[in-house]
Amino acid sequence: MRLLVHEIRSEGHHVPWAGMVLESLIDQVEELVFSHGGGEQLSMLRDLSPSVMSRITLHKATDQTMLNGRDSLAALVNAVRQVEPDRIFVNSIDDFASHIFRSAAMGIGAPRSLAGRLHGLYLRPRPLDKTASGLGIAIKRFGARRLFRQDVFSRIGLLDEFLEASLRTEAEIQTTWIPDFYRPLPQVDREEARAEMGIPVDRSSLLFFGVPHRRKGLDLAIEAFDRDGLGNAVLFVAGKLPRESDVRDRLAGLVEEGRAIVREGFVAESDIATVFAAADRVLIPYRKHYGSSSVLTLAAAAGRPVIASDHHLVGRRVVEHGLGVVHRDEDVDSLHEAIRTSIDAAPARIEDWRRGLEHWAGLNEVSRFRSAIREVAGLTNSTTQVFDRLAVRGEA
Numbered sequence: 001m002r003l004l005v006h007e008i009r010s011e012g013h014h015v016p017w018a019g020m021v022l023e024s025l026i027d028q029v030e031e032l033v034f035s036h037g038g039g040e041q042l043s044m045l046r047d048l049s050p051s052v053m054s055r056i057t058l059h060k061a062t063d064q065t066m067l068n069g070r071d072s073l074a075a076l077v078n079a080v081r082q083v084e085p086d087r088i089f090v091n092s093i094d095d096f097a098s099h100i101f102r103s104a105a106m107g108i109g110a111p112r113s114l115a116g117r118l119h120g121l122y123l124r125p126r127p128l129d130k131t132a133s134g135l136g137i138a139i140k141r142f143g144a145r146r147l148f149r150q151d152v153f154s155r156i157g158l159l160d161e162f163l164e165a166s167l168r169t170e171a172e173i174q175t176t177w178i179p180d181f182y183r184p185l186p187q188v189d190r191e192e193a194r195a196e197m198g199i200p201v202d203r204s205s206l207l208f209f210g211v212p213h214r215r216k217g218l219d220l221a222i223e224a225f226d227r228d229g230l231g232n233a234v235l236f237v238a239g240k241l242p243r244e245s246d247v248r249d250r251l252a253g254l255v256e257e258g259r260a261i262v263r264e265g266f267v268a269e270s271d272i273a274t275v276f277a278a279a280d281r282v283l284i285p286y287r288k289h290y291g292s293s294s295v296l297t298l299a300a301a302a303g304r305p306v307i308a309s310d311h312h313l314v315g316r317r318v319v320e321h322g323l324g325v326v327h328r329d330e331d332v333d334s335l336h337e338a339i340r341t342s343i344d345a346a347p348a349r350i351e352d353w354r355r356g357l358e359h360w361a362g363l364n365e366v367s368r369f370r371s372a373i374r375e376v377a378g379l380t381n382s383t384t385q386v387f388d389r390l391a392v393r394g395e396a
Contacts, residue, residue, distance in 0.1 A: 003029040004085035008037030019048040024370035028379045033057045035079040039065040069099030090120030105143030110152045121157045148172045157376040159292040181369035185273040193277035204233040207279035217285035224336040235260040276302035284308035300361040305353040322356030
């Protein structure tokens with residue numbers, strides 16, 4: 001079998017996920033063809049998965065690193081025409097989902113070369129989510145259901161386990177829950193990590209990790225730490241910061257007051273374990289965040305309770321799996337109180353969080369991700385859902 005894996009983007013999660021997808025499928029087919037984009041994508045993948053990249057066939061789908069939905073779909077169709085695969089796996093259906101769903105709503109069918117052959121991952125599936133509202137969403141939802149009835153998609157993988165279970169019940173399309181995987185973190189001594197990060201031994205360290213886009217809520221965390229009542233807690237920021245911004249200025253003020261510690265710059269994968277080992281809690285104060293969060297999975301892998309917005313999937317997971325505390329979305333007062341609640345938690349509650357975090361980390365192990373990817377690609381007969389088997393804490 002010749003299997004085409006298609007991914008043309010290189011920013012954010014796209015390269016790490018493409019690498020793990022390729023690792024999951026390389027030994028399952030006679031020929032694995034990777035349809036890729038321009039830029040530094042291939043060099044990044046060779047750094048992540050050198051042994052896999054040496055065993056696959058490469059096909060350049062485009063020279064561009066960013067395409068709109070129409071052009072993204074065209075790049076896939078052209079790759080299929082040239083490669084002539086037996087099966088197609090798209091690493092990010094999101095790239096063209098809105099376009100193909102709107103077109104279907106207007107009576108324009110999917111390209112014939114894709115019909116009945118599409119397998120892949122859909123990470124932000126608002127049109128499939130009944131809780132998402134708005135005219136645009138409704139139009140795309142109508143188009144999606146048309147394509148489902150026409151069996152354009154063979155199977156899709158979803159990160160939202162609750163939505164996946166709902167869609168599976170409706171049986172309009174074959175679905176699989178996809179764990180938000182993490183690569184195993186090495187054991188790092190907490191005190192050594194704190195010393196390396198410059199965190200005093202007598203301070204409670206609350207980590208904000210990653211790129212501080214406004215929707216990630218770093219400004220909310222800064223405002224919460226600018227208030228009294230958090231005892232010896234210190235805001236620990238690790239990641240890139242904008243060169244000139246109000247956030248940078250306000251954060252610098254907290255640093256001067258001894259309320260914040262900043263580890264600025266891109267955090268290499270080899271340093272992630274140290275950063276999380278140096279933290280006592282992990283902040284996820286995202287604004288109106290739809291979908292999963294790799295930071296939540298990393299926090300679970302490191303055994304660090306989280307303080308997260310109660311919005312959508314992340315908030316629901318934190319509550320239902322006992323991963324920490326939540327605050328009202330975009331509410332600084334609520335975030336401030338959640339931080340206080342977390343750092344003042346009794347040992348019994350912290351132990352309960354530890355069990356929840358351990359269980360959630362287990363659900364998202366690489367081995368489970370690989371099994372789910374093979375199921376989405378149609379390379380296994382199993383349709384048993386990982387989340388269903390292990391949904392109740394303590395059964396792992």
